[in-house]
Amino acid sequence: MKFSDRLYNFYAGIKMKKLGMYFIVASSIIVIWKLTVIESGVDRLQILREALDLHKEELQLSQQQLLLLEHLESNIDPKSIPTVYAITPTYYRYVQKAELTRISQTLKLVPNVHWIVVEDSEEKTNLVRNLILESKLIVTHLNAKTPPLEKFKDKERWKKHRGVEQRNAALAWLRNNLHLNKDKGVVYFMDDDNTYSVKLFHEMRKVKKVGVWPVGLVGGLNVETPILDSATGKVKRYKSGWKPNRKFAIDMAGFAINLDLILAKPQASFSYQMEKGLQESEFLSYFTTKEELEPLADNCTKVYVWHTRTEKPNVNGVVDGFEV
Amino acid sequence: MKFSDRLYNFYAGIKMKKLGMYFIVASSIIVIWKLTVIESGVDRLQILREALDLHKEELQLSQQQLLLLEHLESNIDPKSIPTVYAITPTYYRYVQKAELTRISQTLKLVPNVHWIVVEDSEEKTNLVRNLILESKLIVTHLNAKTPPLEKFKDKERWKKHRGVEQRNAALAWLRNNLHLNKDKGVVYFMDDDNTYSVKLFHEMRKVKKVGVWPVGLVGGLNVETPILDSATGKVKRYKSGWKPNRKFAIDMAGFAINLDLILAKPQASFSYQMEKGLQESEFLSYFTTKEELEPLADNCTKVYVWHTRTEKPNVNGVVDGFEV
Numbered sequence: 001m002k003f004s005d006r007l008y009n010f011y012a013g014i015k016m017k018k019l020g021m022y023f024i025v026a027s028s029i030i031v032i033w034k035l036t037v038i039e040s041g042v043d044r045l046q047i048l049r050e051a052l053d054l055h056k057e058e059l060q061l062s063q064q065q066l067l068l069l070e071h072l073e074s075n076i077d078p079k080s081i082p083t084v085y086a087i088t089p090t091y092y093r094y095v096q097k098a099e100l101t102r103i104s105q106t107l108k109l110v111p112n113v114h115w116i117v118v119e120d121s122e123e124k125t126n127l128v129r130n131l132i133l134e135s136k137l138i139v140t141h142l143n144a145k146t147p148p149l150e151k152f153k154d155k156e157r158w159k160k161h162r163g164v165e166q167r168n169a170a171l172a173w174l175r176n177n178l179h180l181n182k183d184k185g186v187v188y189f190m191d192d193d194n195t196y197s198v199k200l201f202h203e204m205r206k207v208k209k210v211g212v213w214p215v216g217l218v219g220g221l222n223v224e225t226p227i228l229d230s231a232t233g234k235v236k237r238y239k240s241g242w243k244p245n246r247k248f249a250i251d252m253a254g255f256a257i258n259l260d261l262i263l264a265k266p267q268a269s270f271s272y273q274m275e276k277g278l279q280e281s282e283f284l285s286y287f288t289t290k291e292e293l294e295p296l297a298d299n300c301t302k303v304y305v306w307h308t309r310t311e312k313p314n315v316n317g318v319v320d321g322f323e324v
Numbered sequence: 325m326k327f328s329d330r331l332y333n334f335y336a337g338i339k340m341k342k343l344g345m346y347f348i349v350a351s352s353i354i355v356i357w358k359l360t361v362i363e364s365g366v367d368r369l370q371i372l373r374e375a376l377d378l379h380k381e382e383l384q385l386s387q388q389q390l391l392l393l394e395h396l397e398s399n400i401d402p403k404s405i406p407t408v409y410a411i412t413p414t415y416y417r418y419v420q421k422a423e424l425t426r427i428s429q430t431l432k433l434v435p436n437v438h439w440i441v442v443e444d445s446e447e448k449t450n451l452v453r454n455l456i457l458e459s460k461l462i463v464t465h466l467n468a469k470t471p472p473l474e475k476f477k478d479k480e481r482w483k484k485h486r487g488v489e490q491r492n493a494a495l496a497w498l499r500n501n502l503h504l505n506k507d508k509g510v511v512y513f514m515d516d517d518n519t520y521s522v523k524l525f526h527e528m529r530k531v532k533k534v535g536v537w538p539v540g541l542v543g544g545l546n547v548e549t550p551i552l553d554s555a556t557g558k559v560k561r562y563k564s565g566w567k568p569n570r571k572f573a574i575d576m577a578g579f580a581i582n583l584d585l586i587l588a589k590p591q592a593s594f595s596y597q598m599e600k601g602l603q604e605s606e607f608l609s610y611f612t613t614k615e616e617l618e619p620l621a622d623n624c625t626k627v628y629v630w631h632t633r634t635e636k637p638n639v640n641g642v643v644d645g646f647e648v
Contacts, residue, residue: 038362048387094541098519098630103377105430105522191487195422198429216648217637223646237641303648306422311633319563322547324540324627 081205083185084113085174085259089166090128090192091120095209095310096323097127099192103136108203114185116173118166119143127323144169163191163252166268166280175266178259185259186211188250193310200304204256210288213297215254218307223252224301226293233301235293242277248284248293253305255280261287280315340582353459405529407509408437409498409583411492414452414516415444415470417635421451423516428459438509440497442490443467451647459506468493487515487576488594499590502583507584509536515574517634524628527620528580534612537621539578542631548575550617550624559624560616566601572608572617577629580606585611 088103090096100117107113115137117126124143132139144165145235167189186207205210211316212235214225220239229236238249248255262268268286270279297304410431424441431437439520443452448467454464469490491513498511510531514520528535536559538549543565554559562573572579586592592610594603621628628646 035359035362038359094546095630095632097627098540098632101521101630102426102430102519106426107434108433145579149595195426197425213648215362216422216646217639220638220640222418222639222642223644225646241641301645303421303646306419306425306648307637308419308422309635309637311635313631313633314544315541315546316544317565318546319549321625322538322549322627324544324630 008176019244044165049252063115068117081112082181082259083183083186084110084201084204084256085185086113086190087116087118087167087170087187088192089120089163089170091162092125092127094315094324095315096192097131099310100128100131103132103190103192103196104137106196106198107137108135109198113137113201115139116170117141118169120146120162134316140173142166142168142169142173148296161272161276161279164272168269171262171269174259174262178263180263183259183263186256187259187262188256191253195306195308197304199302200297203304206296207256207258207294209261209292209294210255210257210284211294211296212250212255212300213295213305214303215298216303216306218251223303224249224254226250226295228295228300233295233299235290235295246278246281247290248281250280250284251307252280253307255284255285257287333635375536383570384538405436407507408434408525408528408580409440409511410437410514411440411442411491411494411511412514412516413442413487413494414447415453415486418637418639418648420516421455423634424452424455426558427514427516427520428455428461429520430520431461432459433522437461437525439463440494441465443492444470444486444490447472449510464494464497466490466493466497479571485596485600488596492593495586495593498583498586501586504587507583507587510580510582511583511586515577517632519630519632521628523626524621530618530620531580531582532618533585533616534579534581534608535575535618535620536579536624537619537629538624538627539575540627540630542575542577547627548573548578550574550619552624557619557623559614559619570602570605571614572605574604574608575631576604577631579608581608581611 023264027114028230060131086107090100104115107115115132115135117128117132117139119125119142121278122145124141129141146162146165178185186204188204200213203213212226214223216223221239221241224238226235227239228234238244238246240246240249243249251281265286269284270283275284344514371407412424412427414424428439431439439456439459441452441456441463443466445467446469448465456465470486470489487577510528524537527537536550538547540547542548545563545565548562548564550559551561551563552558562568562570564570564573567573570584590612592607594607598606
C-alpha cells in the first residue's frame, strides 16, 4: 500500500478522525514552539547586534588610535592600577595657558590620573576653568592665594616659597575626601613648567612608600640623582647641585608618595618656616628615611622628567580680544 | 458542517486525494523554506556575534581610554582626513630630548600625522633615533647639517637661518616620495620648542591652499594675528611685532600649506639669500596671495599655538652615564 493511501485511510477511518485532528493540532503546536525557540534566539542575537552597533563608533578606530591604545598600558587593567594624584600649583602669567595646555595633553596619555590644579588666586579663573573643562580629564580645581610679597623679608624666599599654600590646599583636599585603606594611589607634585615623559607615570605606580628617580636639568647639573649602593641597591647618597648632604637632596619633581602615607600623617605639610631649598627634604622627613626610599626609573639610571624653565616672553604690546 | 468534517471530506474525496497530497508536500516545503530563511538569519547574526567577540578586547576599555577616544576626533573617520606632515628641524642642546619628548607626546594625540624630523647634524643621532622609535609615531628621520657659523658674516643671520637646510631636506623628501593628485595632506613647520594645542591640528586639515591663524607670545606681542576684513572675512592686514607690512607677516608656526601646492611648486624652498625675518613671507609668496589666505582658528580669534622659548639651562656640572 502506498503511503498516500495509508494516509488517506488514516484520515478516512471514522474512529481515527478525532485522533487525526489531535495529531494535526499537536504538530502545529510543535512547529509553532520550534519557531518560537528560533525566534527567541534571533532576538538574543538581535540584542548583540544592537550592542555591536552601539560600539561601532569605538570600533571605527584608526590604526594610529589603536596603536595609541596599545601604548596606554593596554595590558594592564586600568582599575587594578593605583590612581596618580598629580598636584599642580599654577599662577597667572603670559605662558600659563600654554604650559597648562602642554601638561594637560601629557596627562591625557596617562591612564587613571586625577589632576588637582590649585590656582594661586583669590578666585578661580575662567582661563583655568575652561582649560580643565576642555581637557576632559578627571580634575579637582582649587585655589589658594599666596600671601603678598610684603610679608616676606627677602624676595628670593617668597619666590622659593611659591606653591606652599597651593600644595597644602591639595593635601587638605586629599585628606578630606579620600579614606585610608579604601582609596589607593600615589601623590606627585607636578609643576606646570617641567617636562614629563609618560613613562614617569608608569614608574610612580610602583611606589609602596616613597619612590625616587633622577631629574634632568636641575641645580646646575645635567641631572640630579640618588646614588645607589651597588651591593644593596638602596639609596646611599645624592648627586645634587646644592647641599647634597640634605637628608633628602631631591627636587620636587623627583619623588612620589603613597596616598596611604599622606592620609596617615595629616600633620605633614609645607611651611614658610622651612628653610629655603629644604621644602622637599623636610616634607619627605615626615614619611620615610633615606634607607627606605624606593629607587625607580631603572634603578635611577633613566631621566623621565626635566626641570625645564620657559622663558618669560618679552611682551611690549598687547592685542586686545585674545585669550593667550 | 463542522470544519473537521469538511477537512475529512476534502481528504476523503477520491478525486481530491492526489491534490491533497500535493498541498501537504507544498506546505511542508514552504515551512521548511521559511525555517531555512530564519536559520540563515540566525547564522548571519552569529557572524556578528563572532565579530563582537573578536572586538571584545578593544571594547574592554577603561572609562578614561574611552574618554580619550572621544577626544580623538572620534566623529571623524581617520582615513577620510588628510595627513598632516609635520616638519620638525632639531639640533643637539641640553633641552633637546625634553622638547622632543613633549612634542612627540602631543603628536600621539593627533590622528593621521606623519612626523618628519630633520636633525642638524652630520649623522643621525641615537638620541633622536631612540626617541622616534619609542614614540611609535609614523616618522621619517632625516639629517642635514647647517653650514658652520664662519660662513656667515653676522652671527644673528646664522641664528635666524637655522632650519633652512633642514626644512629644505624635508621638502625634498616630500617631493621625492609623494605624488601630486595621489597623496593628500597638509604641510606644517612644527618647531621643537613651541607649544601646540591638539586643536591646531584639527584646524589645519581644513586647508585648501594656505591656512593661517594667530600665534601667541611672539614678536613682542601677546599674539600676532592676521586681521580680517569684516565684510569679506578675508585677511586684509597683519598685526605683527615686526614689519607688519611684509607681504605675509606670519610666523613659521602660523600657517600650513596644502601638500598639492608643495608638490606642484618644486622650486619653492628656503634660502640663505632671503632677508632676515623674511623667510616665511618669501616662502609663502611661491604659493598664494594675501587675498587667497584661509583664516582658521575661529576666524583668527583663537590661539592654539604659542611661540614659547625654553630657557637654556645653566649646566656647570655633568653627571656621567645619563642620557638627558
